[in-house]
Amino acid sequence: MARERRGGDRKRFLRASRDIEHVKQHGRRLSTTSFNLLICRTEDNDTRVGIVVGKRFGGAVRRNRAKRLFRELTRQVYGQLIAGYSLLVFPKRDAMGLSFDALKAVWCSTLRRQGMLRTPETESPHP
RNA sequence: GGAGAAGACCGGGUGAUCGCUCGCCGCGGCGACGUGGCGAGAGGAAAGUCCGGACUUCAUGGGCAGGGCGCUGGGUAACCCCCAGGCGGAGCAAUCCGACACCAGCACCACAGAGAACAGACCGCCGAUGGCCAACGCGAUUGGACCCCAAUCUCAUCGCUGCGGAUCAGGCAAGGGUGAAACGGCGGGGUAAGAGCCCACCGCGGUGAUGGCGACAUCACCGGCAGGGUAAGCGUCGCUCGAUGCAAGGCCAAAUAGGAAGACACCUGCCGGUCCUCUUCGGAGCAUCGGCGACCGGCUGGCCCGGCCGAGGUCUUCGGGUAGGUCGCUUGAGGUUCGAGGUAACUCGAAUCCCAGAGAAAUGAUCUCCUCUGAUCGAGAGCAUAUCUUGGUCAGGACAGAAUCCGGCUUAUAGGUCUUCUUCACCG
RNA sequence: UCCCCGGUAGCUCAGUUGGUAGAGCAGCCGGCUGUUAACCGGCUGGUCGCAGGUUCGAGUCCUGCCCGGGGAG
Numbered sequence: 053m054a055r056e057r058r059g060g061d062r063k064r065f066l067r068a069s070r071d072i073e074h075v076k077q078h079g080r081r082l083s084t085t086s087f088n089l090l091i092c093r094t095e096d097n098d099t100r101v102g103i104v105v106g107k108r109f110g111g112a113v114r115r116n117r118a119k120r121l122f123r124e125l126t127r128q129v130y131g132q133l134i135a136g137y138s139l140l141v142f143p144k145r146d147a148m149g150l151s152f153d154a155l156k157a158v159w160c161s162t163l164r165r166q167g168m169l170r171t172p173e174t175e176s177p178h179p
Numbered sequence: 180g181g182a183g184a185a186g187a188c189c190g191g192g193u194g195a196u197c198g199c200u201c202g203c204c205g206c207g208g209c210g211a212c213g214u215g216g217c218g219a220g221a222g223g224a225a226a227g228u229c230c231g232g233a234c235u236u237c238a239u240g241g242g243c244a245g246g247g248c249g250c251u252g253g254g255u256a257a258c259c260c261c262c263a264g265g266c267g268g269a270g271c272a273a274u275c276c277g278a279c280a281c282c283a284g285c286a287c288c289a290c291a292g293a294g295a296a297c298a299g300a301c302c303g304c305c306g307a308u309g310g311c312c313a314a315c316g317c318g319a320u321u322g323g324a325c326c327c328c329a330a331u332c333u334c335a336u337c338g339c340u341g342c343g344g345a346u347c348a349g350g351c352a353a354g355g356g357u358g359a360a361a362c363g364g365c366g367g368g369g370u371a372a373g374a375g376c377c378c379a380c381c382g383c384g385g386u387g388a389u390g391g392c393g394a395c396a397u398c399a400c401c402g403g404c405a406g407g408g409u410a411a412g413c414g415u416c417g418c419u420c421g422a423u424g425c426a427a428g429g430c431c432a433a434a435u436a437g438g439a440a441g442a443c444a445c446c447u448g449c450c451g452g453u454c455c456u457c458u459u460c461g462g463a464g465c466a467u468c469g470g471c472g473a474c475c476g477g478c479u480g481g482c483c484c485g486g487c488c489g490a491g492g493u494c495u496u497c498g499g500g501u502a503g504g505u506c507g508c509u510u511g512a513g514g515u516u517c518g519a520g521g522u523a524a525c526u527c528g529a530a531u532c533c534c535a536g537a538g539a540a541a542u543g544a545u546c547u548c549c550u551c552u553g554a555u556c557g558a559g560a561g562c563a564u565a566u567c568u569u570g571g572u573c574a575g576g577a578c579a580g581a582a583u584c585c586g587g588c589u590u591a592u593a594g595g596u597c598u599u600c601u602u603c604a605c606c607g
Numbered sequence: 608u609c610c611c612c613g614g615u616a617g618c619u620c621a622g623u624u625g626g627u628a629g630a631g632c633a634g635c636c637g638g639c640u641g642u643u644a645a646c647c648g649g650c651u652g653g654u655c656g657c658a659g660g661u662u663c664g665a666g667u668c669c670u671g672c673c674c675g676g677g678g679a680g
Contacts, residue, residue, distance in 0.1 A: 072539085102539095103539095104539090111226095111579075111580090112226090112579080112580055113578095113579055113580060115580095116540095116543095116580065117543095119539095120199095120542095120543050120544085121543085121544080123198095123199085123543080124197095124198080124543060124544050125544095127197090127198065127199090127543095127544090128197085128198095128544085152544060152545070153545085
């Protein structure tokens with residue numbers, strides 16, 4: 053695939069709208085006060101995360117900020133994610149009021165409860 | 180120092196760790212790619228998409244329609260932009276604001292008001308002139324007052340003049356009142372009352388001179404009031420504008436469906452009647468008359484004219500195109516520093532630099548120190564709960580994110596710096 | 608990256624040559640009815656999205672913003 057011609061983030065994130073629609077159709081849904089999450093099993097070996105921020109969220113600066121925050125969260129826990137899933141994140145406006153550490157705590161505990169993290173018992177310090 | 184006006188600029192800095200995108204170099208690999216190093220990586224508005232261009236493809240015969248602009252001169256690739264000037268308006272002033280061409284034609288001007296468009300007479304003023312009444316004026320006659328006469332006086336009658344009076348015809352538009360706006364303003368003369376009727380000043384219009392490239396200004400003379408407003412209503416005049424927008428457009432090209440594109444030559448009637456010729460008696464040809472059809476569809480980016488294409492044939496080629504990829508994609512009306520010209524916008528010349536190129540879209544996360552602002556606590560100076568200096572703690576640091584690229588406009592914007600100018604107050 | 612519509616009462620919408628802002632539903636009051644609905648009569652309710660400008664006067668004309676909706680791959 054042409055997408056894999058590039059390195060780095062391109063493997064970890066969902067970009068094509070077709071894939072995002074697929075997850076929206078077949079995914080399992082759960083929500084917190086900071087974000088909504090859709091989880092879907094795929095045949096692919098990699099796990100990909102898509103971040104969707106609608107126009108209602110705010111201006112371009114606020115939308116970019118939300119996407120950057122969740123991308124950073126994904127990068128920090130990506131090594132511990134179990135392969136073979138597609139995740140879709142819908143950030144909420146309340147998440148922007150939290151600090152990065154608080155958001156990370158919510159993010160990790162949510163993923164752990166869903167069994168998406170490989171090392172559930174060890175509280176991972178700063179990578 | 181207070182208040183204010185204009186312009187220019189900045190838009191937190193520094194360092195550490197973990198990451199992202201692109202470029203270059205090294206290594207590994209056929210390659211995709213992986214990995215290491217170095218370098219670069221959001222703005223003054225990147226925004227709104229309101230104008231103007233570059234560039235792209237299509238069109239490129241004529242006319243009309245339509246859009247835009249609108250004091251003058253300049254700048255520019257161009258402009259609904261900028262600079263300088265004129266005029267009008269606001270302000271004590273610095274300064275600011277202005278779609279600021281044309282009312283010839285059509286249309287509209289509600290309510291109020293007498294009258295609202297080449298107007299009108301409600302209240303009002305006058306009643307000069309022609310009528311009406313008519314002396315307290317003049318004359319005549321008769322009677323009376325004094326014994327008589329004259330004079331004089333008085334009453335009555337008549338006549339004349341027409342003082343005066345109210346008003347009709349009529350004159351007036353100064354004043355009141357209505358309105359956003361009422362056929363110049365104010366003062367004087369004049370008049371029956373008035374009126375540019377006359378005069379001075381101002382306004383207005385015309386002509387001329389002077390200054391200025393010009394808009395226009397100043398002055399002189401003349402006219403004697405010409406005639407309302409609205410063109411961001413229809414319109415007129417002048418200038419100007421082809422459409423399309425990087426999702427433009429070029430190239431490569433899965434799957435599926437099946438044809439697609441180009442070139443060439445060629446074709447213009449049908450039906451009925453009549454006449455003539457030929458005839459194998461079925462018809463054919465030619466001429467004329469009548470009727471039907473000369474249209475419809477598509478293209479020519481809005482409409483009309485004009486133009487082109489159409490059925491079928493022959494020939495040539497294998498291509499067109501979606502997902503996806505790739506190019507366009509960042510070197511440009513470019514920046515910086517000097518020098519020159521110009522009041523300025525800006526231009527010219529030289530040197531020098533390369534300064535984001537993503538693609539559901541890269542610039543992020545955490546923290547240290549410094550800086551700015553606010554709150555609070557403490558110390559010091561101080562009569563002081565003004566104020567100043569210093570230290571600690573806690574918050575906060577705006578508006579906002581490139582998407583083909585430039586020139587502008589508009590809008591959002593915490594806080595701060597600098598320059599110039601106006602005015603007021605105080606001191607000298 | 609562009610293009611095109613719309614914003615008027617609580618809701619759905621009218622509103623042309625610029626001149627008192629309207630209709631239906633809803634709400635409130637009264638009547639009818641044993642009561643409610645329906646019906647009848649009346650009333651209330653508006654920064655005409657915002658701000659400037661043109662005009663004597665703007666819902667209407669012009670300009671600039673704000674918000675909402677739709678279209679072009």
